[in-house]
Amino acid sequence: MPGLEPIAAVGTPFGKGALCVVRLSGEGVLEIIERVFEAKSGKLRDRVATYGILRDPVTGETIDDGILTFYKGPRSYTGEDSAEFTGHGGIVVTHAALKAFLDAGARMAKPGEFSQRAFLAGKLSLLRAEGIVDLIDAKTDAAARLARRAADGSLERKLESIAQTLTALCAELCVLIDYPDQSLSDLDEGALRARMNDCAEQLDRLLSTFSASRAVTEGVKTYLVGRPNVGKSSLFNALLGEERAIVTEIPGTTRDLLEYPLCAGRLLLRLTDTAGLRRGADKVEQIGIDRVRDALTGEEGGIVLALFDASLPAQAEDLELIAFLQNLRDHKTVIPVLTKTDLPERFDETLLAGFTKPERMSLLERPDFSELFARLERAYIEDENALLRGEVLMNLRQYDCVRRAKAAMDESKLHFTEAENDVCVTLLEEAIGELREADGREVGEAVAQEIFKRFCVGK
Amino acid sequence: MDATRFSVCRAQIAVIGAGHAGIEAALAAARMGCETLLFTMNLDAVGNMPCNPAIGGTGKGHLVYEIDALGGEMGRAADKVCLQSRMLNSSRGAAVRSLRQQSDRAAYRNYMKSVLETQTGLTLVQAEIVAVERKEELYTVVTRFGAEYEVDAVIVAAGTYLKADIVVGDVSYEAGPDHMLPANELSASLAALGVSLRRFKTGTPPxxxxxxxxxxxxxxxxxxxxxxxxxxxxxxxxxxxxxxxxxxxxxxxxxxxxxxxxxxxxxxxxxxxxxxxxxxxxxxxxxxxxxxxxxxxxxxxxxxxxxxxxxxxxxxxxxxxxxxxxxxxxxxxxxxxxxxxxxxxxxxxYDCIDPLQLRHTLEFRSLPGLYGAGQFNGTSGYEEAACQGLVAGINAAAKILGKEELILSRDSSYIGILIDDLVTKGTNEPYRMMTSRCEYRLSLRQDNADRRMMPYAKRYGLLSGKRIERKEELFRLLDAEVARVEKTYLSPSPELNALLVSHGCAPVKSGVSVAELIRRPELGYEDLKTADPTRPKLDREIRARVEIEVKYAGYIKRSLSQAQAQKKLDDKRLPEDLDYESIRGLRLEARAKLSAQKPRSIGEASRISGVSPADITVLCVYLNLL
Missing domain, CATH: 2.40.30.260 (Elongation Factor Tu (Ef-tu); domain 3)
Known part of the structure; x- marks a missing residue:
C-alpha cells in the first residue's frame, strides 16, 4: 500500500515537564529514525523500547538521549509505521527533538491528524476518533473525562445496544409479515410497545445529554444583568477573581461582547461582560438590558444571573428587568441573585416568585460559589450516571444522527397498528440505520438474520 | 465412454435447463429476436415444481408481479392453473400484501411446455449438456450424445441438478429432484472454465x-x-x-x-x-x-x-x-x-456457484457471454429463479443485439434487491426473497409493479403494444384522480362530520382535502364516496390504487427530500486518480467497487451498491470534505 507522508508532533504539552514524547507516523518513518537516532541498547526492533541518542541530522550534534519505540504497521495506533520518542522535557529540548525529526523528512502533523489516519486505516470508529479529537481539545477536567469515555467507545456501545433492541423488535414485526400463515410468536403487543417506548426514552435521554456535554465541553454563555450599582462588577470580579491567572480572554464570536471562561464545578461558563462593565469605573453603568437584549432573546440556552439589591426596595428598573426575564425563562436558566445581604433586607422577594429560589450573597466577604455552581450543574447535567458512563452525545453530528433516529422512532410508534405494519417496520429500520450509520441493505440483512435466529419459520 | 462429437447448428443463445429460470430466460431471448436453444434433461419436467405446488408468497408475490410487468411468463402460467388464491398480509398494509396461489403442478408443466413449443425463434431440445467450451468469443455446448451447438451466449439454469444426491436416512444416491437423472458432468466442465462451485442442500416434505x-x-x-x-x-x-x-x-x-x-x-x-x-x-x-x-x-x-x-x-x-x-x-x-x-x-x-462471480446482469465477470440464473446461482424458490432467468435472458439478448443492458437498482424492484444482494453480498445459504430484505418496501409494492417495470418492458419490447396502451391509459386515469383528490376540498358540513364520526374518526372544523381524509388510518377511498360528489367513475383496480398512492404519498415525499440531500453529495467531486485501495478504513467490498467504478462524486459513490454510509464518511474525512 502506498503510504501517507510521514508526520511528527509533540505528544506531551509544551512547557516544563520531566518528559516529552514526539510521535511519528507514515511511510518512511524508519528511514527518518535512522537519520537521527543512534540505538545504544541493541538493534531497533518492532515494538521494543530501545535506548539511544538523538542527533541533529544536519550538524550531527547530540540533542537528547531517550527511549524510542518503533511500531511496524498495521500493528500501530494509526495503522501505519510509527514511532514514539521519549526524551527529556522542557521547551528547548522538546523543540529541538521535534525539529530533528522534521529536518529528517517528517512534516508537522495537523491537529487530530494521527487520529484521522487511525480512522482512515479502519483502526478507530468515527465515534472513537471524534472522542480522541475532543479529548485533545478538552478545556476542563470534566470535558477530558467525557471525551475519554467517548474514545473508549461508551457511546458507540450504547447506540449499538439500542440498535440491537430495535433490530429484535423489527424482526418480531417482520416475521409476522414474512410468515403470515405461521403461528410463530405469541406476539405480545403491549410488551412490544413497551420495548419501543423504552428505546425511545433511551434516545431521549441521550439527546438530553447533548446540552450537558456542550455545557461541559463548549461552555455555557452566562450573562450578569441588573441595574447599576447592584453589584455586577463585584460579582464579575469575584467569580473571575482567583481564576484570572488561568483564564485568557476570548473575543466574543458575536457582537463585541467579551467572554471569559470560568470553571464552575464541571461546567464551563462563558461569562459575558455585559454593557461594557469592564471598561472602567468612571463610565456610568447601564442596566445592561439594552446592550444584551438581542443576545438574550435571540440565542437559545445560556444562563442569566439577574442581580437585585436586597438592601433596597425594588426600583422601576428592577421591575422592568423582572418583566423582561419572565419571557426568557423558557429557553434560559434564569437565577435571581440577591446582593448586599450583609445589610438589612428591604427587597420584596415575592416579586421573584415566578423564578427559582434566589441565591443570596454579600460581595463584601469572599462569597462561596459552591452552592451556585452546584445549582447550575444540576440544571445542565440531568443524568449524572449517563455522564459517568460516557453515554453522552459530544458533537452536532452525533446529536443529529440520534435526533433523526428518534424522529423515525416517534413516527414509527404512530403507525404501530396491524394495518400499518409496513410503515412501522420501515421507520424502525430507518432508526436503526441512523444509529448504526448503516444503509438499508445492511439493516435489512441484520433483521433477516435476527428472524432466522429467533423464529422457527419455513415449509 | 465419450461420444463422437458432431456439430448440429449455430444459434445465438443456449439455455441449459428448462425450469423456472430457464423458461423465462429462453422466452425473453427468443421474444427479443435471438435464435435460442433450450435444453432440458426431461421434456416431461419442463417447469416442474418439485417442492411446493404453489407460486407467490411474501416477497415472492412481488417478484411474480414484476416478472409479469417485464413481460415474463410465470404470472400468466400461475393464473392459468390456479387452484386457490390468497392475498397474504391483506390486513397489514398495502406495501407488504403478497399474493400466493396454489397451483396445479401438472397443468403448469403442460402450459409452459406448450408456450415454449409455440414460441418463434425458440427450439426446445431434450438433451443433457455435459460440457460448455469457450473458443474466442463463442461458446460450444455439448450434449451427452456428442452433439455440438455453437452460440454467442450460454445461460446456465441447471437448478439443483448438478451432481445432485438425494439423501433419506442412511440411504443416499445420485439423483436430481423428483428422483430424475442428475447432471453429473457439467460441473467439471464449468470448473474448467474457471467457475468456482460449492455445495448447497435443500429438502422437500412427503x-x-x-x-x-x-x-x-x-x-x-x-x-x-x-x-x-x-x-x-x-x-x-x-x-x-x-x-x-x-x-x-x-x-x-x-x-x-x-x-x-x-x-x-x-x-x-x-x-x-x-x-x-x-x-x-x-x-x-x-x-x-x-x-x-x-x-x-x-x-x-x-x-x-x-x-x-x-x-x-x-x-x-x-x-x-x-x-x-x-x-x-x-x-x-x-x-x-x-x-x-x-x-x-x-x-x-447439489452444486451451485458463489454468485459474487456475477455482475448485476448475471453475466460471469470473468466469462463474457456466460450467464447464471436460478438455483444454480445459490437461490431458492421458483419465483427467485424465474426473475433471474428473465434478467439473464434479457441481458444475453441485449448484448447480442447491441441494446442497453438491464441493471435493476435496489429502489426499482424486488428483483433489483435480489440480484444486488446476490452479486454484492453473496449468500451462504440458498437465498430466499423476504420483505424484510427490502428497504424500499413502501414504494416497491405489488400494485405498482406495472408502473415500476414499464420503462424496462418498453425498452426490450417484451409487452404487447396493446398492453402498453392499456397500462398507460390506466396510469393517466390514476394520476388524474390522485391530483383531483389532493385539490378537492370538502367543507366541514354536518353530513361530512357524521360520516367521519361513523368511521370512528375525528370531525373536521374547517375545509379539508379528500386526500387528507384518505390518509387517515380509519378511512379509505371508498368510504368517502358520498362526501365527494365530483368523483369520476373508475374501475375497481384504479380506485384501490388511488387509495394506496394517496396514503403512501408522505413516504414518497420523504424519499424526495432524501434525493435532495443526495444532490448536495453530488456536488462534492472525487479526484479521478484517487487510490481507493490505499484507504484501509474503507471496507474491502467498497474498495473494490470504488476502484472498479471510479465515481465522479461522493453522491455517485454513495449510490454504488456495496458502498455504505460508513464508507462515505471515510471518503469525506480522507478528502477533508466534512
Whole structure:
C-alpha cells in the first residue's frame, strides 16, 4: 500500500515537564529514525523500547538521549509505521527533538491528524476518533473525562445496544409479515410497545445529554444583568477573581461582547461582560438590558444571573428587568441573585416568585460559589450516571444522527397498528440505520438474520 | 465412454435447463429476436415444481408481479392453473400484501411446455449438456450424445441438478429432484472454465394420499372470496368465477417431537452425512425440533398437488429422516394417523456457484457471454429463479443485439434487491426473497409493479403494444384522480362530520382535502364516496390504487427530500486518480467497487451498491470534505 507522508508532533504539552514524547507516523518513518537516532541498547526492533541518542541530522550534534519505540504497521495506533520518542522535557529540548525529526523528512502533523489516519486505516470508529479529537481539545477536567469515555467507545456501545433492541423488535414485526400463515410468536403487543417506548426514552435521554456535554465541553454563555450599582462588577470580579491567572480572554464570536471562561464545578461558563462593565469605573453603568437584549432573546440556552439589591426596595428598573426575564425563562436558566445581604433586607422577594429560589450573597466577604455552581450543574447535567458512563452525545453530528433516529422512532410508534405494519417496520429500520450509520441493505440483512435466529419459520 | 462429437447448428443463445429460470430466460431471448436453444434433461419436467405446488408468497408475490410487468411468463402460467388464491398480509398494509396461489403442478408443466413449443425463434431440445467450451468469443455446448451447438451466449439454469444426491436416512444416491437423472458432468466442465462451485442442500416434505387424511381433525383454509390474479393479461372475470380448492392446517405435537428426538442420530443432518448448507428459513422438521426445543407444536399445511390427482403436499414436514421414522412422525399427527405416503420426503445436495462471480446482469465477470440464473446461482424458490432467468435472458439478448443492458437498482424492484444482494453480498445459504430484505418496501409494492417495470418492458419490447396502451391509459386515469383528490376540498358540513364520526374518526372544523381524509388510518377511498360528489367513475383496480398512492404519498415525499440531500453529495467531486485501495478504513467490498467504478462524486459513490454510509464518511474525512 502506498503510504501517507510521514508526520511528527509533540505528544506531551509544551512547557516544563520531566518528559516529552514526539510521535511519528507514515511511510518512511524508519528511514527518518535512522537519520537521527543512534540505538545504544541493541538493534531497533518492532515494538521494543530501545535506548539511544538523538542527533541533529544536519550538524550531527547530540540533542537528547531517550527511549524510542518503533511500531511496524498495521500493528500501530494509526495503522501505519510509527514511532514514539521519549526524551527529556522542557521547551528547548522538546523543540529541538521535534525539529530533528522534521529536518529528517517528517512534516508537522495537523491537529487530530494521527487520529484521522487511525480512522482512515479502519483502526478507530468515527465515534472513537471524534472522542480522541475532543479529548485533545478538552478545556476542563470534566470535558477530558467525557471525551475519554467517548474514545473508549461508551457511546458507540450504547447506540449499538439500542440498535440491537430495535433490530429484535423489527424482526418480531417482520416475521409476522414474512410468515403470515405461521403461528410463530405469541406476539405480545403491549410488551412490544413497551420495548419501543423504552428505546425511545433511551434516545431521549441521550439527546438530553447533548446540552450537558456542550455545557461541559463548549461552555455555557452566562450573562450578569441588573441595574447599576447592584453589584455586577463585584460579582464579575469575584467569580473571575482567583481564576484570572488561568483564564485568557476570548473575543466574543458575536457582537463585541467579551467572554471569559470560568470553571464552575464541571461546567464551563462563558461569562459575558455585559454593557461594557469592564471598561472602567468612571463610565456610568447601564442596566445592561439594552446592550444584551438581542443576545438574550435571540440565542437559545445560556444562563442569566439577574442581580437585585436586597438592601433596597425594588426600583422601576428592577421591575422592568423582572418583566423582561419572565419571557426568557423558557429557553434560559434564569437565577435571581440577591446582593448586599450583609445589610438589612428591604427587597420584596415575592416579586421573584415566578423564578427559582434566589441565591443570596454579600460581595463584601469572599462569597462561596459552591452552592451556585452546584445549582447550575444540576440544571445542565440531568443524568449524572449517563455522564459517568460516557453515554453522552459530544458533537452536532452525533446529536443529529440520534435526533433523526428518534424522529423515525416517534413516527414509527404512530403507525404501530396491524394495518400499518409496513410503515412501522420501515421507520424502525430507518432508526436503526441512523444509529448504526448503516444503509438499508445492511439493516435489512441484520433483521433477516435476527428472524432466522429467533423464529422457527419455513415449509 | 465419450461420444463422437458432431456439430448440429449455430444459434445465438443456449439455455441449459428448462425450469423456472430457464423458461423465462429462453422466452425473453427468443421474444427479443435471438435464435435460442433450450435444453432440458426431461421434456416431461419442463417447469416442474418439485417442492411446493404453489407460486407467490411474501416477497415472492412481488417478484411474480414484476416478472409479469417485464413481460415474463410465470404470472400468466400461475393464473392459468390456479387452484386457490390468497392475498397474504391483506390486513397489514398495502406495501407488504403478497399474493400466493396454489397451483396445479401438472397443468403448469403442460402450459409452459406448450408456450415454449409455440414460441418463434425458440427450439426446445431434450438433451443433457455435459460440457460448455469457450473458443474466442463463442461458446460450444455439448450434449451427452456428442452433439455440438455453437452460440454467442450460454445461460446456465441447471437448478439443483448438478451432481445432485438425494439423501433419506442412511440411504443416499445420485439423483436430481423428483428422483430424475442428475447432471453429473457439467460441473467439471464449468470448473474448467474457471467457475468456482460449492455445495448447497435443500429438502422437500412427503406427499400423501388425500383419501387417507382425516380432514375432520384439521383446520380448513380457503382462498379469498374475491381472488386476485398475478397477470395483467389474465381475464379477471373468468378468473374470479373459477372454483377454489381447499387447504388444511394441522400441527405436530409432543409425541411427534419425541419420535424425532429419539431418532435424531439417524438423521443425515445430525449424523454428519450431510455437510452442505441448508436454508435457515426452510428447515427440515428435525431442524425445527432441535433448534427450537421450547416450541410445543409446529404448524403443517396440507396443499393439493393438482386438480386431477389425490396427492397432497405436507408443507412444514420437510425431512431427511429414514423412511420408517418419517412414517412414525406422520402417523403421530392429528388427521394423519392413517396417512398413506405416496412420495417420501428427502434432502437433496447439489452444486451451485458463489454468485459474487456475477455482475448485476448475471453475466460471469470473468466469462463474457456466460450467464447464471436460478438455483444454480445459490437461490431458492421458483419465483427467485424465474426473475433471474428473465434478467439473464434479457441481458444475453441485449448484448447480442447491441441494446442497453438491464441493471435493476435496489429502489426499482424486488428483483433489483435480489440480484444486488446476490452479486454484492453473496449468500451462504440458498437465498430466499423476504420483505424484510427490502428497504424500499413502501414504494416497491405489488400494485405498482406495472408502473415500476414499464420503462424496462418498453425498452426490450417484451409487452404487447396493446398492453402498453392499456397500462398507460390506466396510469393517466390514476394520476388524474390522485391530483383531483389532493385539490378537492370538502367543507366541514354536518353530513361530512357524521360520516367521519361513523368511521370512528375525528370531525373536521374547517375545509379539508379528500386526500387528507384518505390518509387517515380509519378511512379509505371508498368510504368517502358520498362526501365527494365530483368523483369520476373508475374501475375497481384504479380506485384501490388511488387509495394506496394517496396514503403512501408522505413516504414518497420523504424519499424526495432524501434525493435532495443526495444532490448536495453530488456536488462534492472525487479526484479521478484517487487510490481507493490505499484507504484501509474503507471496507474491502467498497474498495473494490470504488476502484472498479471510479465515481465522479461522493453522491455517485454513495449510490454504488456495496458502498455504505460508513464508507462515505471515510471518503469525506480522507478528502477533508466534512
Amino acid at each position: 406427499r400423501i394420499h388425500a383419501d387417507s387424511i382425516d380432514y375432520q381433525k384439521c383446520e380448513l383454509q380457503t382462498g379469498d372470496e374475491d381472488p386476485f390474479c398475478f397477470s395483467s393479461d389474465t381475464e379477471k372475470e373468468e378468473f374470479r368465477l373459477r372454483p377454489g380448492y381447499r387447504c388444511y392446517v394441522t400441527y405436530t405435537n409432543e409425541q411427534t417431537h419425541r419420535i424425532i428426538r429419539d431418532n435424531i442420530s439417524r438423521s443425515p443432518l445430525y449424523s454428519g452425512k450431510i455437510h452442505s448448507i441448508g436454508p435457515r428459513y426452510c428447515p427440515s422438521i428435525e431442524d425445527k425440533i432441535m433448534r427450537f426445543p421450547d416450541k410445543d407444536r409446529h404448524q403443517l399445511f396440507l396443499e393439493p398437488m393438482g386438480a386431477n390427482t389425490k396427492e397432497v403436499y405436507v408443507q412444514g414436514l420437510s425431512s431427511s429422516l429414514p423412511e420408517d421414522v418419517q412414517l412414525k412422525v406422520l402417523h403421530s399427527i392429528a388427521g394423519l394417523e392413517n396417512a398413506r405416503v405416496m412420495r417420501t420426503a428427502y434432502a437433496i445436495e
